[in-house]
Amino acid sequence: MTRALLIAIALAACETRAPIWIDGSSTLFPLAEAVTERLHGEAPAIEIVASASGSAAGIGRLCRGEVAIALSSRAMSDDERGQCRAHAIAPLELPIATDAIAIAVHPETTFVTALHVFELREIWRSSAEGSVTRWHDVRAEWPDTRLQLYGAGPFSGTFAQFALVATGRPRALRGDYIGSEDDSVLVRGVAGDRRALGFFGWSVFRRSAASLRLIAVDFGAGPVLPSVETLRDGRYALLTRKLMLYVDTQRLRTPEIARVVRRFVELAPGQVDAVGLTRLADSEYARTASALHDATLSVMQGGGATDVRSP
Amino acid sequence: MSARRETRDKIVARALGLAALLSFGTTFAIVLLLLGESAAIFAKVSLKELLLSVRFGPMLDPPAYGVWPLLAGTALVATLGLAIALPIALIIAVYLSEYCPPRIRRVLKAALDVLAGVPAVVYGFVALVYVSPFLQPHVAEIGVYSALAGAIVLAAMLVPYIASLADDAIYAVPLELREAGFALGASRLSVVRRAVLPHAVSGVVAACFLGVARAMGETMIVLIVCGLEPTLTLDPRAPVQTLAAFIAQASLSDTGGTETGSRLMFFVATMLFALTFALNAISARWRERFLRRMP
Incomplete structure (x- = not known):
């Protein structure tokens, strides 16, 4: 019983x-x-x-x-x-x-404040693999140091959206970057690497804003930083999801x-x-x-x- | 009475044989499964693409399936790790078997075994928190994630492993050999260098191959600190991806969900299995040679 x-x-x-x-x-x-x-x-x-x-x-x-x-x-x-x-x-x-997708660099990388959408394409398209590897390759006036890329991994929605905006297709990114589905891996990498350029969720950036530097994106009408305002009025719409x-x-x-x-x-x-x-x-x-x-x-x-x- | 004992012996022998067969059967089943699953990838990707392409990005558009970046990353991390670990491990092994008093030797051997048993994830974390930040001010153009940081920590893991195996080999060299050396008036160091080490060399080589096989399969450290970037490079400062770490990353992030993805995982696993199997076989050959030289 x-x-x-x-x-x-x-x-x-x-x-x-x-x-x-x-x-x-x-x-x-x-x-x-x-x-x-x-x-x-x-x-x-x-x-x-x-x-x-x-x-x-x-x-x-x-x-x-x-x-x-x-x-x-x-x-x-x-x-x-x-x-x-x-x-x-x-x-x-x-x-x-x-949420928006933020482009970020190491806090001491001060020479870059904004990137044009076509520069993002230049950097991230598949054919850039092995050919755009230094900051100098993006803009001639930038230093001739290695460009180490970080970004959301291929299984994330952030990856698909960024690829769509940067290259016009949802998976057409280059493969030689440090990619992870774990945002903390990316934040740790960009925050600890002076050569870094990374993309991840703006929310991820906001939670670690002190150890990163946000880069504005020029969609054709001047550089725009992600903010509550630019997300709402649509000026950052292309990288918002x-x-x-x-x-x-x-x-x-x-x-x-x-x-x-x-x-x-x-x-x-x-x-x-x-x-x-x-x-x-x-x-x-x-x-x-x-x-x-x-x-x-x-x-x-x-x-x-x-x-x-x-x- | 004796008939009963005989049947009992027979039953025990059968049971033991069955248990032995089980381990053999498991290995055999793994090989069959790996071959079967990975052969299916050729329906999607040609062998030419797998072996000749230098790009790896199965989830990209256009997808690329070249395994060279993974092979290069694996070789880079493993050989670098071995290169760092070997001299240290050898010095430890020589000290343990030739110079160390027996009581201290027992304690040190036990300590080595404990060290060899530390979980890899602990090493990986140490690499991320201490080794990378230490390397950055000293090595130009190195980031948080690099092959070198992984290799250094991998070496820390390999040292006790190789030292323990090499010590076994050196210790097994017959005492008469040393005594003969001393009788000729040779110093301790020259006895070690001229008589003991040459005799133990095949055993030490066997230990090295076992170490490399283990290094190639090491996943956790690479996953945490090597960056998972599948680029074809032999630059130790660069982030790399390895065979084992790709399998882990892909299963974590559900590549297994796509058909080609899971086939690719099996193909990579087959390569890894073949590599470690070959290294283990080579190690066994050297060990055999070593044992044959023993009286």
Whole structure:
């Protein structure tokens, strides 16, 4: 009798302890961490396991049914939507913040203050491999010292977006740079290397602003630094991206998952500034909330979920 | 009674044989799996591209699959590590077996074994926090991540390993040889140099090859401090990527999700396996030669 009771308790404990997995963009990871912490205070029984393997990895795992929630710093590609369909998973897209891509150098590299978009292309296109290797190769008046490149790794949304702006194609970057999906690797590298030029999330820069120097980008109308203002008025728009959650719609049937996603969307606006990200417009948050509300309702009512895109 | 003992002996022998077969079977299965999975890559990428291209960027557009940058990085880090470790390890081994009093020798041997057992991630962290910042003011054009920083820490890991193996070899040289040397009036140093070391050389060479094999497979240190930049270079100051570190990075960042990516991982793993296997085999040959010279 006692033994049976013990087993029952153990089983119940297991059930509430089944963790909810979140994976994806390292840009969104600090936000996920902040929200998870708050959630833990509200509902300690819900266990959330979050990791940051990059947007592509997170979406891949969502589409294979391995995680309930994916963090992404870009919209899903058609290929990825196809993969999701193949596994009968209907992803729901929920925009929750924005971030820019920052270009940064070592704080003592003072000769460069701005780069033109065409210079970024010159530096980062595939054909620059082995030929643009010194600062001197970018602008003749710059010193003849090695140019060591750092940047988001090929599995991150930051990489895809930067490649698109710099070269016009989402993967056409050169390969001979120090690339990592782990932002701290890049910050450590650029902050400790006088020859460095790196790109990563502006939020990443803001969290380590003292040990880096931000470079303005000239999109054709004069140099622009990323700031809350230039992100909002669109002057830095080319290197700005929306960050979203993707949720497996069917899993909203599980009350714990529905609750985590709902609270994530509700808590995000209040947490974004603290982690260096930028708020969306209020109307966009309202749209995200109502999209989630509708999807949850239709799943609860047993409606067959379809591939739901955000408006 | 004796019949029962016989059957028991037989059963034990069978069981032991089965256990031995298991280890052989595992190796065999690994080889089959590696070959099978990596052969499938030729459907996507030609052997010519794999072996002749000097670019490596499987996730880039256009994708590039040349493995030379990885091979060069692996060779660079491993040989550099060995070059730093070997002299130190040899000095330690000679001291331990020729000069050191037996009591201290026991303590030092135990300390070497402990040192050889420190997890690689600890070494990697030390490299990042202490070695790189130390190198930067002294070496021109070196960043936070470099092959040299990795090699130095790899050497720290190899020293106890090679020293312990080399000491075994030197210690095994028969005492008569030394006594004969002393009888001729030779100094201790010249006995070591002229009589003991030449006799132990094949054992020391075997230790070196084992060390290199281990260095080539070393992943954590490279992952943390070598920069993961797949560039074809032999400059120790440059960041590099190695075979083992690529496999680790790709599995962490989910290259395995794409078909070509996972095949490529298997192909790289096959190369790494072949390399370490060859080095281990060479080491075994030298060891055999060493044992044959022993009386």
